[in-house]
Structures are given as C-alpha cells and as structure tokens.
Amino acid sequence: MTAHPRSLLFVPGSRPERFVKAIAAGADLVCIDLEDAVGPGQKDEARTAVVSFLAESPDNVGVRINALNSELGVFDAAALLAADFSPAFVMLPKVEDAGPISWASDLFAESVRIIPIIESARGLANAHGICEQDRVSEVLFGAVDYSAELGCTLSWDALFYARITLINAAVCGDATLLDAPWIDVADASGLAEEVRRTRALGMPARAAIHPSQIPVIHAALAPSVAELEYARRVVDAFETADGGAALLDGKLIERPVVESARRTLARADRSNPGQ
Numbered sequence: 001m002t003a004h005p006r007s008l009l010f011v012p013g014s015r016p017e018r019f020v021k022a023i024a025a026g027a028d029l030v031c032i033d034l035e036d037a038v039g040p041g042q043k044d045e046a047r048t049a050v051v052s053f054l055a056e057s058p059d060n061v062g063v064r065i066n067a068l069n070s071e072l073g074v075f076d077a078a079a080l081l082a083a084d085f086s087p088a089f090v091m092l093p094k095v096e097d098a099g100p101i102s103w104a105s106d107l108f109a110e111s112v113r114i115i116p117i118i119e120s121a122r123g124l125a126n127a128h129g130i131c132e133q134d135r136v137s138e139v140l141f142g143a144v145d146y147s148a149e150l151g152c153t154l155s156w157d158a159l160f161y162a163r164i165t166l167i168n169a170a171v172c173g174d175a176t177l178l179d180a181p182w183i184d185v186a187d188a189s190g191l192a193e194e195v196r197r198t199r200a201l202g203m204p205a206r207a208a209i210h211p212s213q214i215p216v217i218h219a220a221l222a223p224s225v226a227e228l229e230y231a232r233r234v235v236d237a238f239e240t241a242d243g244g245a246a247l248l249d250g251k252l253i254e255r256p257v258v259e260s261a262r263r264t265l266a267r268a269d270r271s272n273p274g275q
Helices: 016-024 040-054 071-082 099-107 121-125 127-131 143-150 156-172 188-201 213-221 225-240 255-271
Strands: 007-012 029-033 061-064 089-092 113-118 138-141 176-179 205-208 246-248 251-253
Touching (some): 007 213, 040 071, 121 143, 121 156, 251 255
Parallel strands (some): 089 113, 138 176, 176 205
16 A cells, blocks of 8 residues: 555445446545445445455555444444455544544554544544554545534635644654545646645645546646756755755755755655656
C-alpha cells in the first residue's frame, strides 16, 4: 500500500460492477463503502459482495464499515474476521475518541491499517489523541457530517478552523490527513482550486467520490513549474554552501527551508514517476 497517499477513492459497496473501475482510476487508495453509500435494505448483500471482492483485490484496497458501536458495524467486522484474508485498511466512521480505534486494533490483524473519520465537534476536540494512535497512518476529515452538526456551510471560511486543527493533529501523530471529498462532481475547477488552497495549508491528500476527480487531485497537489524551479535553486544554494546558511535572492536559506524544498521535489517525483 502507498505509504503516503495523495488520494482515496470511495466506491459504494452496493455497486460491485464499479469495484474494478475504481481500482483502475489511479487513486492511491480505494475504499469500498459499507456505510453511508449503502441503503439500509442493501447492507447484507453489499457486505457479502465486498468481502468476496476484497479476497482478490490489490493491496491498496480497503473498506469503510459501519460504526463499531452499532449492530451493522458488528456484522461488518464479523464478516471480515471470518474471511481468510485481511483488508489493507479498515475505515471507521464517526470516531470521537480513541475507543473505536482500540477496539479495531484488537479485532484486526496488525497489518490492517485503521483510518478514522473525524466528522463531529467532539471528534475535532479529541483530534490529537485520535491521530496519535499507533495503528493510525491516515485520517479522513468528514466535512459534510461536521458541517451538519455545527449548522455551518461547506465553504472555505466555515471549515478553515477544522482543517487547521486537523492538519496540526495529523502532523503531531505522523499521520496523513485526507481532506473530505468535493461533492460537486461536475465542478473540476472548483475541486482543483480548493486542493491547491488546502495544499498551501499543509494538507497533502484528498478523498474523492468519482474516478474523474483523481487526476484533478493529483495535478493540483503537484508543484507548479515555478515552485519546482525555486526548490531546485534552494537545494543547489544550500549544497553549494556545504550545508551552511546561504543567501538566495537576498533571502536566508537555512535547513528548514531546504527540507521544505526537498518535499516539493519529492511531490514532483510522485507526480512524474517515469521522468
């Protein structure tokens, strides 16, 4: 599985004909959804289809189960545990503290990564404790549920505090923060603009609900030509100074600036692996 994903694509567990297409879309992670995307009358059928497919799926494919403190979540977990394989990851909805992560860690094999969704005011308040759990390597911001609870819009200003708080918590926990999916599938330019803005805040990845959104996300996360050129100049200036402080365009170049430049170059390598 990708160590530091840029993207995660959701696909409904009730649409098995879309599973292979979702994998082919190029997302770093694919999450087959048994929770919100599956209607109440389709849960049992979807669960059976998902468990069957996961047995033969690539190692970047996992599943979002229903909340573990619900009957449906218990059924989902039991079906996965009864199978003779382990999914790449299990995504947990409505996580508000470390409890569900601890339960999932006890249930599933150590190789299974736990991805909590923080989608409530209480979850945001406990974000540091959630992100710092050992089995958590990715965290998803559930903006739609969060905004519904607060009674706010999905606008940039309304969600700014939540995003900044989660970015800080994820960095402290050495976890990758996945931003919430952009819900207007037809608005690719809006998605690209928001990904660029969240990238500027330090958010490295985004979830998606349609395959067409994946290349948009990857392109928006990649550094611009100007960013790439500046990063190369920073590294060159630092190396020319034999690792000491240097000046570039009249600005002091020290190690934190160089590390940022190297991260920019690494992002470019992810975007153009064949170059």
